[in-house]
Amino acid sequence: MAGQVETADLVVVGLGAMGAATLYQAARLGVKAIGIDRFAPPHDKGSSHGETRITRCAIGEGEDYVPLALGSHAIWRELENETGESLLVQSGCLILGSPDDTALHHGKPNFVNRTVDSARRFGIPHEILDATAIGQRFPQIAGLRDEIGCFEPGGGFLYPERCIQAQLDRAKALGARICTGRTVTSLSQSGGTVTVETDAGTIQADRAVCAAGSWTAQLLGGEFRRLLRVNRQVLHWFEADEPMLSPGRFPVVIWMHGPKASDYFYGFPALPGSGSIKVATEQYEETADPDRVDRTVAAAEQISMFRDHLAGRLGGVKPRPVGSAVCLYTVTPDSGFIVDRDPARDRIMVVSACSGHGFKHSAAIGKAVAQHVVLGRSDIDLAPFSLARFAC
Numbered sequence: 001m002a003g004q005v006e007t008a009d010l011v012v013v014g015l016g017a018m019g020a021a022t023l024y025q026a027a028r029l030g031v032k033a034i035g036i037d038r039f040a041p042p043h044d045k046g047s048s049h050g051e052t053r054i055t056r057c058a059i060g061e062g063e064d065y066v067p068l069a070l071g072s073h074a075i076w077r078e079l080e081n082e083t084g085e086s087l088l089v090q091s092g093c094l095i096l097g098s099p100d101d102t103a104l105h106h107g108k109p110n111f112v113n114r115t116v117d118s119a120r121r122f123g124i125p126h127e128i129l130d131a132t133a134i135g136q137r138f139p140q141i142a143g144l145r146d147e148i149g150c151f152e153p154g155g156g157f158l159y160p161e162r163c164i165q166a167q168l169d170r171a172k173a174l175g176a177r178i179c180t181g182r183t184v185t186s187l188s189q190s191g192g193t194v195t196v197e198t199d200a201g202t203i204q205a206d207r208a209v210c211a212a213g214s215w216t217a218q219l220l221g222g223e224f225r226r227l228l229r230v231n232r233q234v235l236h237w238f239e240a241d242e243p244m245l246s247p248g249r250f251p252v253v254i255w256m257h258g259p260k261a262s263d264y265f266y267g268f269p270a271l272p273g274s275g276s277i278k279v280a281t282e283q284y285e286e287t288a289d290p291d292r293v294d295r296t297v298a299a300a301e302q303i304s305m306f307r308d309h310l311a312g313r314l315g316g317v318k319p320r321p322v323g324s325a326v327c328l329y330t331v332t333p334d335s336g337f338i339v340d341r342d343p344a345r346d347r348i349m350v351v352s353a354c355s356g357h358g359f360k361h362s363a364a365i366g367k368a369v370a371q372h373v374v375l376g377r378s379d380i381d382l383a384p385f386s387l388a389r390f391a392c
Contacts, residue, residue, distance in 0.1 A: 019211035021366020071364030093155025107335030
């Protein structure tokens with residue numbers, strides 16, 4: 001297509017969690033849409049891979065996110081009915097922490113209590129468990145002191161690669177064009193036209209959505225270079241007693257176990273036939289370049305993950321690592337999302353620097369963004385995720 005100018009109503013740049021959802025929902029609204037990704041999604045170069053992603057509807061990061069989580073659950077079930085794929089497993093989600101915890105999790109203190117408040121306000125089924133009740137319900141969890149837990153039975157995990165593929169398949173079936181292995185080099189606007197330059201030609205459209213994840217800042221420049229930073233994160237798989245940690249017996253766990261933000265880990269049930277459990281922590285001290293990030297996981301990283309977080313806390317997990325992967329978080333100063341128009345180019349919508357907690361919300365964000373771009377309004381209020389909150 002080099003040298004040719006393609007046209008569309010809408011171009012979606014980046015086809016990870018947010019971009020795939022936006023393209024699918026735009027196609028459902030009947031617009032002529034093109035989706036572009038420099039890789040071949042679902043892929044392992046960004047933020048939307050690694051076999052499983054947590055989902056929960058009582059959101060400790062803030063009540064503005066709850067409608068997105070609830071809406072996403074409904075969309076995942078619709079997609080399951082349409083495609084026959086299993087996307088959402090409601091194994092339950094247990095969030096653990098001290099009742100007076102001040103450590104920040106995704107930018108918020110007192111995370112368990114905030115989660116409980118969110119559940120109560122929105123009528124989300126949940127239980128509050130003390131350390132004794134947690135140990136009785138889930139004997140795999142050990143080393144408890146004064147922790148309390150908020151157990152949400154409707155929480156659990158998503159299969160991210162399947163979710164992305166399902167939405168891309170549906171988008172294509174509804175008429176969207178998907179271009180992979182194609183790198184966007186610039187986005188510009190002149191009057192009512194957005195021009196997307198790629199290494200394989202030019203696309204002109206009425207509007208564009210930039211969902212480029214960790215490449216957003218370098219693609220858009222301006223304020224986004226100041227607001228966005230990229231952090232390398234590591235996912236680990238350890239050998240485990242699969243029956244003991246199966247989805248029917250063990251929930252997704254998020255555990256703040258110390259006074260620092262780094263005293264934290266999350267884990268998933270062992271998937272059938274895997275013989276392993278996936279766990280991870282988060283780090284925000286070291287930034288990364290998405291084009292040069294070290295994707296090799298050192299043995300020392302695996303050792304410290306088990307020693308500092310799992311040993312003495314999760315029964316049935318063995319110290320033998322069986323796999324690892326690197327993913328990227330794109331993080332804002334307040335660890336919240338950005339879903340707003342580019343202030344320099346008002347026909348370009350910028351979607352979600354997810355700050356490490358985005359996948360669970362992505363289906364509903366895609367629907368809201370598509371509605372906003374195509375219809376000029378959305379069922380869910382996107383104002384809490386605007387750039388205005390960062391104004392000096």
